[in-house]
Amino acid sequence: MIQMQALHKSYWRGGSELPVIRGIDLNISAGEFVAIMGPSGSGKSTLMNIIGCLDLADRGEYRLNGERVSGAPSSRLAELRGQAIGFIFQSFNLIANRSALENVALPLLYQGIARDERISLATQALQRVAMLDRASHQPNQLSGGQQQRVAIARALVNRPSLLIADEPTGALDSRNGDQVMQLFNELHNEGHTLVMVTHDPLIGERADRVIMLHDGMVI
Amino acid sequence: MNRLRVFIELTGEAVIALWQNRLRSLLSVLGIAIGIAAVMTVSAVSSGGKQFVLKELETFGLRSLWVFRDYKEKDPQSRVRDSSGIDSRDLKLLKGACCPAVKRLSPVLLAANRPIVQNGNRYSSAQLKGVDANYTGINNDRLTMGRGFQPGDIKGRRPVALIGETVSQDLYPQSENPIGRDLRIGGRRYQVIGVLEYKSRDLLASIGSDGGEDANNRILLPYTQVQQMNGNQQVSYLQAEAVSIAKAEQAADQLRLALQRRYRGSYQYTKITLASYLKTVDRILGGITAMGVVAASTALLVGGIGVAGIMSTAVVERIREIGVRMAIGANRRHILFQFLAEAVLISLAGGMAGLLFGLLLGGTLDLLTGFPLMPTLGGVLTGLIVSVLVGLASGYYPARRAADFLPVEALRRE
Ligand SMILES: Nc1ncnc2c1ncn2[C@@H]1O[C@H](COP(=O)(O)OP(=O)(O)OP(=O)(O)O)[C@@H](O)[C@H]1O
Numbered sequence: 001m002i003q004m005q006a007l008h009k010s011y012w013r014g015g016s017e018l019p020v021i022r023g024i025d026l027n028i029s030a031g032e033f034v035a036i037m038g039p040s041g042s043g044k045s046t047l048m049n050i051i052g053c054l055d056l057a058d059r060g061e062y063r064l065n066g067e068r069v070s071g072a073p074s075s076r077l078a079e080l081r082g083q084a085i086g087f088i089f090q091s092f093n094l095i096a097n098r099s100a101l102e103n104v105a106l107p108l109l110y111q112g113i114a115r116d117e118r119i120s121l122a123t124q125a126l127q128r129v130a131m132l133d134r135a136s137h138q139p140n141q142l143s144g145g146q147q148q149r150v151a152i153a154r155a156l157v158n159r160p161s162l163l164i165a166d167e168p169t170g171a172l173d174s175r176n177g178d179q180v181m182q183l184f185n186e187l188h189n190e191g192h193t194l195v196m197v198t199h200d201p202l203i204g205e206r207a208d209r210v211i212m213l214h215d216g217m218v219i
Numbered sequence: 220m221n222r223l224r225v226f227i228e229l230t231g232e233a234v235i236a237l238w239q240n241r242l243r244s245l246l247s248v249l250g251i252a253i254g255i256a257a258v259m260t261v262s263a264v265s266s267g268g269k270q271f272v273l274k275e276l277e278t279f280g281l282r283s284l285w286v287f288r289d290y291k292e293k294d295p296q297s298r299v300r301d302s303s304g305i306d307s308r309d310l311k312l313l314k315g316a317c318c319p320a321v322k323r324l325s326p327v328l329l330a331a332n333r334p335i336v337q338n339g340n341r342y343s344s345a346q347l348k349g350v351d352a353n354y355t356g357i358n359n360d361r362l363t364m365g366r367g368f369q370p371g372d373i374k375g376r377r378p379v380a381l382i383g384e385t386v387s388q389d390l391y392p393q394s395e396n397p398i399g400r401d402l403r404i405g406g407r408r409y410q411v412i413g414v415l416e417y418k419s420r421d422l423l424a425s426i427g428s429d430g431g432e433d434a435n436n437r438i439l440l441p442y443t444q445v446q447q448m449n450g451n452q453q454v455s456y457l458q459a460e461a462v463s464i465a466k467a468e469q470a471a472d473q474l475r476l477a478l479q480r481r482y483r484g485s486y487q488y489t490k491i492t493l494a495s496y497l498k499t500v501d502r503i504l505g506g507i508t509a510m511g512v513v514a515a516s517t518a519l520l521v522g523g524i525g526v527a528g529i530m531s532t533a534v535v536e537r538i539r540e541i542g543v544r545m546a547i548g549a550n551r552r553h554i555l556f557q558f559l560a561e562a563v564l565i566s567l568a569g570g571m572a573g574l575l576f577g578l579l580l581g582g583t584l585d586l587l588t589g590f591p592l593m594p595t596l597g598g599v600l601t602g603l604i605v606s607v608l609v610g611l612a613s614g615y616y617p618a619r620r621a622a623d624f625l626p627v628e629a630l631r632r633e
């Protein structure tokens with residue numbers, strides 16, 4: 001599903017180059033649960049953003065489901081984000097002042113899906129994460145764990161082939177974190193492909209595979 | 220179809236965003252509304268004002284022209300200095316082939332003395348004019364009662380009169396029908412055969428442009444009668460109607476030349492055409508309108524800048540939301556469209572509020588001044604189109620900025 005070869009990415013700060021991804025080769029197959037670990041600043045988020053088509057690498061090749069992402073126009077990247085990928089953030093990133101249901105339904109809007117169908121699909125997704133009883137709540141009326149479950153429903157609503165999560169439990173206490181992890185386990189068991197950044201070695205143990213990053217390289 | 224639906228739904232997203240910031244949205248709507256109302260009022264006032272002036276000028280007949288002797292020019296042969304230079308025996312010639320641009324003409328004679336006009340012990344200060352049967356048609360005079368002059372009245376020098384509203388009120392009690400009644404002018408008896416319709420020249424009179432004539436305090440007599448009073452064959456001046464407004468100057472010149480030729484240059488003649496007044500009115504009102512529109516457009520510009528400012532603020536505040544929308548599948552055109560839609564909706568709402576405000580203002584002024592200030596359908600459409608354009612112009616830069624963010628950059632912002 002994911003094929004990466006010799007991927008490089010640098011940031012430029014004050015005219016000097018700061019290499020962040022320094023030649024990564026990576027293959028992830030459909031149905032895998034891969035944990036990405038490594039010290040702070042090792043480039044985990046940068047790699048995830050590239051996988052999630054939110055950012056582009058400078059050099060090297062990235063293929064998603066066989067399609068070259070590296071040279072794709074921005075409109076195609078938007079399509080991939082909307083159809084093939086579900087991104088889950090550490091800080092939930094729900095849109096304020098909009099209900100849980102509206103947040104979950106929003107990705108479908110950009111696919112041109114009619115309102116009735118949007119609501120029915122979003123309702124199913126909320127049910128899947130056991131948040132249907134909070135459908136009309138706004139983000140600030142939900143706990144962190146609840147917000148993250150809504151965000152997971154939003155990532156699931158388009159039935160993407162790939163779920164990626166950057167420290168999804170990083171902002172949660174251990175009880176809420178456990179609940180969210182339980183959900184990810186279930187999703188994996190249902191056959192979803194899952195790539196997750198985590199600092200928690202216990203989570204790493206549950207994954208099919210752990211990829212250790214250090215200074216922008218896989219070790 | 221699906222693509223179209225996305226943009227329709229994004230318009231809904233824009234409405235929600237505007238509603239969530241309703242106070243702010245309202246303020247920028249107000250800015251545009253003031254601008255549109257100002258532009259609209261200025262153009263309505265100028266077109267209403269023009270119609271108003273035109274209505275008063277119509278009371279002279281829009282194709283009217285006047286030809287009279289130019290007394291400033293020296294009489295080169297020092298003959299009959301005090302003659303008017305026009306004689307009733309010239310009329311036959313002037314009505315003939317010399318002047319094809321003239322549709323019809325009438326001599327006008329003013330009484331040399333000011334005879335007393337009375338009916339028993341009621342008196343009138345009316346001005347007397349001797350004319351022929353063409354005159355009322357040329358001068359756009361209508362009758363409220365009775366009949367106008369027939370050629371027989373003129374040729375037969377019948378003692379008949381047409382009187383204005385004021386004359387009728389001065390000489391006859393309100394309960395009486397003046398038609399068929401008598402009046403005395405310098406001791407002679409005349410019979411009233413018609414009453415002239417009321418004419419408003421208030422605006423022209425207020426700026427001294429009515430020629431010193433009170434249109435409602437006139438008595439028209441067959442010119443042959445006035446010639447008899449004056450004791451000669453002279454005609455004070457000619458009033459004629461050109462075949463069209465465009466031919467008015469030409470018609471006047473044809474009459475002047477015919478007269479100069481007839482008197483072998485003994486007199487010089489001058490002319491006035493209503494067409495030239497129309498041109499002047501157009502020029503003056505055009506200038507006033509242009510200035511007003513510039514001033515009002517400045518108000519609209521300020522409103523547009525307000526919208527641009529609000530949209531820029533909105534983009535900065537919602538940059539993270541923009542990142543999230545991109546992360547879940549929005550492309551650049553979607554983001555651009557949503558913010559442009561917000562700007563256009565604001566200024567379209569402002570445009571509609573401005574039009575409504577302008578209509579109310581116009582209606583009020585209309586009641587107060589009697590000016591017809593209703594804007595045309597074209598004016599309303601123009602106002603709406605202009606407000607959409609203002610929205611596009613002021614929303615484009617902020618929307619473009621929002622759309623140009625890379626998803627990661629937008630998500631990183633706090
Ligand atoms: N926009 C940016 N501009 C410049 N440098 C950046 C930018 N984003 C990240 N970096 C740098 O790139 C390196 C990798 O950052 P990244 O966020 O990928 O690390 P991470 O492994 O996710 O760390 P953490 O575990 O703290 O989240 C860091 O040194 C960071 O300072």
Ligand SMILES: [Mg+2]
Pocket residue numbers: 044045046166
């Ligand atoms: Mg990180």
